[in-house]
Amino acid sequence: MWHPLGVFPWRFLHPRMWAFNARNVLHFLIDKLRGAPPRPLRARDFAAEHATPGDATSVLAALDRYATEKRWLMSVGPEKGPLLSEMIARIPAGARVLELGAYCGYSAIMICQRLPPPGALVSVEISRANAEAARDNIALAGFAERVELRVGSSSEEIPKLDGPFDLVFLDHWKDLYKKDLILLEEHRLIRPGTIVVADNTGDLFDPGVYLDYVRTCGRYDSESREAHIEYSNLPDAVEISVYRGSAEGA
Numbered sequence: 001m002w003h004p005l006g007v008f009p010w011r012f013l014h015p016r017m018w019a020f021n022a023r024n025v026l027h028f029l030i031d032k033l034r035g036a037p038p039r040p041l042r043a044r045d046f047a048a049e050h051a052t053p054g055d056a057t058s059v060l061a062a063l064d065r066y067a068t069e070k071r072w073l074m075s076v077g078p079e080k081g082p083l084l085s086e087m088i089a090r091i092p093a094g095a096r097v098l099e100l101g102a103y104c105g106y107s108a109i110m111i112c113q114r115l116p117p118p119g120a121l122v123s124v125e126i127s128r129a130n131a132e133a134a135r136d137n138i139a140l141a142g143f144a145e146r147v148e149l150r151v152g153s154s155s156e157e158i159p160k161l162d163g164p165f166d167l168v169f170l171d172h173w174k175d176l177y178k179k180d181l182i183l184l185e186e187h188r189l190i191r192p193g194t195i196v197v198a199d200n201t202g203d204l205f206d207p208g209v210y211l212d213y214v215r216t217c218g219r220y221d222s223e224s225r226e227a228h229i230e231y232s233n234l235p236d237a238v239e240i241s242v243y244r245g246s247a248e249g250a
């Protein structure tokens with residue numbers, strides 16, 4: 001049964017996160033009092049002002065600058081992003097990538113930078129404002145033709161997708177990772193060899209349910225890479241799991 005204390009993100013009260021949280025709460029309150037537009041739209045406007053159209057690297061740099069100088073952004077960021085690029089480099093030319101959680105489009109741009117055409121990305125984003133920011137940033141980077149951005153919840157969109165995908169980037173709400181990965185398996189949207197990259201699997205995110213699944217269900221070869229929470233010195237990790245397939249042959 002749903003209970004407000006059950007869904008409260010207790011991990012954010014961890015002492016190591018106090019300074020990080022205090023700054024974010026302060027910024028949140030200032031923005032609320034000012035009636036500011038959603039943060040991803042302000043980051044989009046900042047990128048439009050400071051990046052060069054068609055130059056993806058300059059768009060990422062503008063978003064990094066916004067995240068460090070203005071307001072924190074939950075994009076994959078410049079430390080974990082290259083890990084994602086390293087995985088993209090392992091999949092074949094013309095590969096198809098699925099991302100759950102687009103936010104400002106930062107990781108989508110990084111994926112397109114490393115994925116040669118005709119490779120394509122499908123990105124699912126539940127928030128209309130975030131999807132708008134992502135769409136504009138992706139277009140600014142010159143990748144509008146390479147990304148299919150679907151606005152909706154992962155659980156509703158996954159059953160409508162055509163697969164299979166060669167790489168899946170899980171970066172939406174952390175409590176949905178296991179449920180949505182199972183949904184991807186059930187709909188045969190992943191195949192043996194598909195790489196599943198899951199961001200924010202460090203202890204501060206309480207990732208036990210997901211990690212137990214990919215490490216013990218017998219269908220994945222899984223390893224963790226240590227990193228830091230984007231734009232911070234707080235510990236985090238990325239879990240990289242390669243799908244072996246199921247006993248039923250999916």
Ligand SMILES: C[S@@+](CC[C@H](N)C(=O)[O-])C[C@H]1O[C@@H](n2cnc3c(N)ncnc32)[C@H](O)[C@@H]1O
Pocket residue numbers: 074075076077100101102103104105106107108124125126127130152153154155171172173176
């Ligand atoms: C951490 S951010 C994604 C960051 C992005 N991948 C990047 O690195 O640039 C998480 C995003 O997931 C979206 N989200 C949360 N739950 C979702 C769901 N069930 N389906 C689709 N998107 C979801 C949020 O609105 C948010 O924009």
